[in-house]
Amino acid sequence: IMVLTDPEFESSVLISSDEGASYQKYRLNFFVLSLLFHHTQEDWALAYSHDQKLYSSFDFGRKWQLVHERVTPNQKKKKILFLSFLTTDCQYVSCRAQACSESSRTYPFSGYIETNSLVVQDEYVFVQVTTTGRASYYVSYQREPFVCIKIPKYSLPKDMHIVSTDQGQVFTAVQEWNQNDTYNMYISDTRGVYFTLALENVRTSRGLGGNSMIDLYEVAGIEGMLIANRKVENQVKTYITYNKGQDWRLLQAPTTDLAGNPIHCVLPFCSLHLQLQMSENPYLSGSISTKSSAMCGTVMFGCCWVCWHVYKKLKHCMLRQARTLSLQSFCCGPSCLFADKLNISLSIGRFFGHFSHRSEWQLIKIDYKSIFTRRCTEGDYQTWHLHNQGEPCIMGQKQIYMKRRPGNYCMVGWDNSRILSAEPCICRAHDFECDYGFERRGDGNCLPAFWFNPSTLSQSCSQGQNYLNSTGYRKVVANNCTKGVKEMYTARKQQCLNRPPRGLVLTTRDDKLTANMGSNVTFLVRLEEGDSMRTNIQLDFGDGTAVSYSNLSWTQEGIRHVYRSAGIFRVTVQAENSLGFDTSALYLHVTCPVEHIQLLAPYVVIKNKEVNLTAVVWPSNFRTLTYFWWLGNNTEPIITLDSSVSHTFSTEGMVTVTVQVSSGDFILQDTRSIAIQGDISHFIRNNFKMSLSLPSF
Incomplete structure (x- = not known):
C-alpha cells in the first residue's frame, strides 16, 4: 500500500508491505501532483510534480529519479514501459522507462506539436503537429516510426479525439468544419493509419473542463458491440452495432415496462433511447455501466441500479445500520448517492461518492450475502445467445453464454464460466x-x-x-x-510492374519557399507512380551544384543544401527510368538580413519634371528585395523590385519621401524631404543672396 501525505504539511510517501499493519515513511524532495503505475510491473511508477517535472521509480516509490523537466500534464497513458511525453516547449520525447538518459532520448519532430495533443494508449502514440499553419495527426504503432494519419480527403477536420484503442484498432471522433455539436466516427486498420467512416453525426457535449464527451459506449463482455447516440434531423436516437461499426441499427424497445404495462413501440417509427453521456462532474455518476461478467450477473444503469437490482430482483431494500441511510433512500429517495466509483464483486457492493455537491466523500459498503440462502447450482443457469435477436454470429463466431435463470435468487460463484462455447462462422x-x-x-x-x-x-x-x-x-x-x-x-x-515516373513533386521540408543565406535547406522528393527502386533522381539546386541518386529511397530523409549567396534560385528535379521521365521545379528565395538603407534624392526638384530616387542597401541582396515608395501624401505606396524609381511631382512645396525595403522578415526604411519649385532660377537667386549675407568665419 502506498499513501501520500498532505502536501500542506510535508512531502512524503508512506509504504506498507504487510497490508497496512505498519508503514515506513520516505521523504520526497518534490510535491506529487499525480501518480501513474505500470500496467504489469507493480513496482514501477511515474510521478508528476507541481513544478512540471517528471520522476520515475522502480521500487514502489522508495527512490525516485528525475526523468525530465518542463513536462506538460494531462497526457493519457495506459502503458509506461516506453516513455512518451511532451515538454513545455512542445517537443515530443520518447525513451525507455529504465534508461531514460539524455543520450537515449529521441526527438522525431521538428514542427510545432500542439500542447496536450499527446495520447498514449495501449500500443499507440498519437500527436498533433502544426506546420506552416496546417495541423496534421501522426500515429506510432508498437514504437514504429510516426506515420501521418490518413482520413478521407473530403474530410476537413477541426478537432479530433481518440475514443478507443481496444482489440488492436482505433476509434477516433473527428469534428468536420461544418459541425458544432456532433462528431463523425472513424475506424482504422490495425496500425491506426488508414481510417474509414463508421458513423456520422454522433452527439457530443462539453464537460465542465471544456473537454468534448462523445456519446459512444463500448459494451463490456461482447466484442464488437457498441452503442451510440446519433443526431438525425434534430432528433437524438440510439443506435447499436454488433460488428464494430460495420452496420448500425436502432434499439428495439421492450414489450412491457417494469410494472408489466404494455409498450407499443414499432421500429423504425419508435425506438429505445439510452442516456450514454459520462459526466465529468465529480459529483454525478455515469448514466450507463457494464461489466465483462454481465452475461451471468448484472448490467448497471446509473444510480438507481441499486434499487432496480436489489429491490426488484432481491425484494430487499431496507438494510439499516447506524449512521447509514436505508437502501431505498440511498438510491431511490431524495438523498441519492452520486457515485464517483463503484465496485461489484459477488455479494459485496462498494460505492464511493457524494450525497450532495457540498458533502464530503462517502464510502458505503453493502453486503447482501445474508439474503441468499444458497449458492447457484447447474440447474440455476440457462444458455443465452443472440440468435433470437437475428444475430447468430457476433464478430464472426457463435457464442453461447451461461446466464442465471430469472427468478432464481442464488449466489453466483467465481468459478462460473461466462462463455459456454464459441465456434467460428462462415464469412459473410x-x-x-x-x-x-x-x-x-x-x-x-x-x-x-x-x-x-x-x-x-x-x-x-x-x-x-x-x-x-x-x-x-x-x-x-x-x-x-x-x-x-x-x-x-x-x-x-x-x-509489381515497372512503370515510367509520374507525379514527381519537389518541396521543402517546411513547405517554405524562403531561406536564409548560409542555413541548411532540406528538399523532399515524392513520386506518385513509378519504380522507386529503379529510378534515377537528379536534383539541381540552381546555384551551379547538383546531386544524383540511384533510387528514390535514398531521398526519404530529405536532401540538404546550403546556399552561400542571396538570390532567387530555380531548383529542379528529374526522375528517370528505362520507360520515361518526369520533372518538377520550385523557385527558392534565399535572403540575408538588410543592415542599412540610404535614400539618395536631390534636395530640390522642378515641378512636373521627372526625377530619379534611389535606395542603397547593405549588404546587397540580388533580386530578393521588395521596395515600398511612399511619395508625398500618397495613401498607397509604389511597389518595385528595383532599387530606384522615377517620379514627377506636380505641386510646389515641401514633400516627404520614404522608402522601405523588405527582406524576408526584416523591414528597414529611410526618409528625405524634397523642395518642389516651379522656377528654379528664383530658388537659386534667393539661396545665393542668403549665402552672401551670412557672416564669414
Missing part, C-alpha cells in the same frame, strides 16, 4: 468493412471514392516485388470468421 459480407479510399454505395458494394485512385496503392512498389492490391474491403479487426467470402474480399498479392 457484413464481416468486412470498406477499405481506405472506398465507400459503400446503395447496393452495398464498396467502390472507389471520387477522390481516390486505387492505382496509387502500388506507388512504392518495385519491379520484381509484390504488393497487396485491395479488393475494396478489409475484414473487421478481431473478427473470427473463416472461409465463405473471405478469399474473395481479401487483398490479393500481385507482382
Whole structure:
C-alpha cells in the first residue's frame, strides 16, 4: 500500500508491505501532483510534480529519479514501459522507462506539436503537429516510426479525439468544419493509419473542463458491440452495432415496462433511447455501466441500479445500520448517492461518492450475502445467445453464454464460466468493412471514392516485388470468421510492374519557399507512380551544384543544401527510368538580413519634371528585395523590385519621401524631404543672396 501525505504539511510517501499493519515513511524532495503505475510491473511508477517535472521509480516509490523537466500534464497513458511525453516547449520525447538518459532520448519532430495533443494508449502514440499553419495527426504503432494519419480527403477536420484503442484498432471522433455539436466516427486498420467512416453525426457535449464527451459506449463482455447516440434531423436516437461499426441499427424497445404495462413501440417509427453521456462532474455518476461478467450477473444503469437490482430482483431494500441511510433512500429517495466509483464483486457492493455537491466523500459498503440462502447450482443457469435477436454470429463466431435463470435468487460463484462455447462462422459480407479510399454505395458494394485512385496503392512498389492490391474491403479487426467470402474480399498479392515516373513533386521540408543565406535547406522528393527502386533522381539546386541518386529511397530523409549567396534560385528535379521521365521545379528565395538603407534624392526638384530616387542597401541582396515608395501624401505606396524609381511631382512645396525595403522578415526604411519649385532660377537667386549675407568665419 502506498499513501501520500498532505502536501500542506510535508512531502512524503508512506509504504506498507504487510497490508497496512505498519508503514515506513520516505521523504520526497518534490510535491506529487499525480501518480501513474505500470500496467504489469507493480513496482514501477511515474510521478508528476507541481513544478512540471517528471520522476520515475522502480521500487514502489522508495527512490525516485528525475526523468525530465518542463513536462506538460494531462497526457493519457495506459502503458509506461516506453516513455512518451511532451515538454513545455512542445517537443515530443520518447525513451525507455529504465534508461531514460539524455543520450537515449529521441526527438522525431521538428514542427510545432500542439500542447496536450499527446495520447498514449495501449500500443499507440498519437500527436498533433502544426506546420506552416496546417495541423496534421501522426500515429506510432508498437514504437514504429510516426506515420501521418490518413482520413478521407473530403474530410476537413477541426478537432479530433481518440475514443478507443481496444482489440488492436482505433476509434477516433473527428469534428468536420461544418459541425458544432456532433462528431463523425472513424475506424482504422490495425496500425491506426488508414481510417474509414463508421458513423456520422454522433452527439457530443462539453464537460465542465471544456473537454468534448462523445456519446459512444463500448459494451463490456461482447466484442464488437457498441452503442451510440446519433443526431438525425434534430432528433437524438440510439443506435447499436454488433460488428464494430460495420452496420448500425436502432434499439428495439421492450414489450412491457417494469410494472408489466404494455409498450407499443414499432421500429423504425419508435425506438429505445439510452442516456450514454459520462459526466465529468465529480459529483454525478455515469448514466450507463457494464461489466465483462454481465452475461451471468448484472448490467448497471446509473444510480438507481441499486434499487432496480436489489429491490426488484432481491425484494430487499431496507438494510439499516447506524449512521447509514436505508437502501431505498440511498438510491431511490431524495438523498441519492452520486457515485464517483463503484465496485461489484459477488455479494459485496462498494460505492464511493457524494450525497450532495457540498458533502464530503462517502464510502458505503453493502453486503447482501445474508439474503441468499444458497449458492447457484447447474440447474440455476440457462444458455443465452443472440440468435433470437437475428444475430447468430457476433464478430464472426457463435457464442453461447451461461446466464442465471430469472427468478432464481442464488449466489453466483467465481468459478462460473461466462462463455459456454464459441465456434467460428462462415464469412459473410457484413464481416468486412470498406477499405481506405472506398465507400459503400446503395447496393452495398464498396467502390472507389471520387477522390481516390486505387492505382496509387502500388506507388512504392518495385519491379520484381509484390504488393497487396485491395479488393475494396478489409475484414473487421478481431473478427473470427473463416472461409465463405473471405478469399474473395481479401487483398490479393500481385507482382509489381515497372512503370515510367509520374507525379514527381519537389518541396521543402517546411513547405517554405524562403531561406536564409548560409542555413541548411532540406528538399523532399515524392513520386506518385513509378519504380522507386529503379529510378534515377537528379536534383539541381540552381546555384551551379547538383546531386544524383540511384533510387528514390535514398531521398526519404530529405536532401540538404546550403546556399552561400542571396538570390532567387530555380531548383529542379528529374526522375528517370528505362520507360520515361518526369520533372518538377520550385523557385527558392534565399535572403540575408538588410543592415542599412540610404535614400539618395536631390534636395530640390522642378515641378512636373521627372526625377530619379534611389535606395542603397547593405549588404546587397540580388533580386530578393521588395521596395515600398511612399511619395508625398500618397495613401498607397509604389511597389518595385528595383532599387530606384522615377517620379514627377506636380505641386510646389515641401514633400516627404520614404522608402522601405523588405527582406524576408526584416523591414528597414529611410526618409528625405524634397523642395518642389516651379522656377528654379528664383530658388537659386534667393539661396545665393542668403549665402552672401551670412557672416564669414
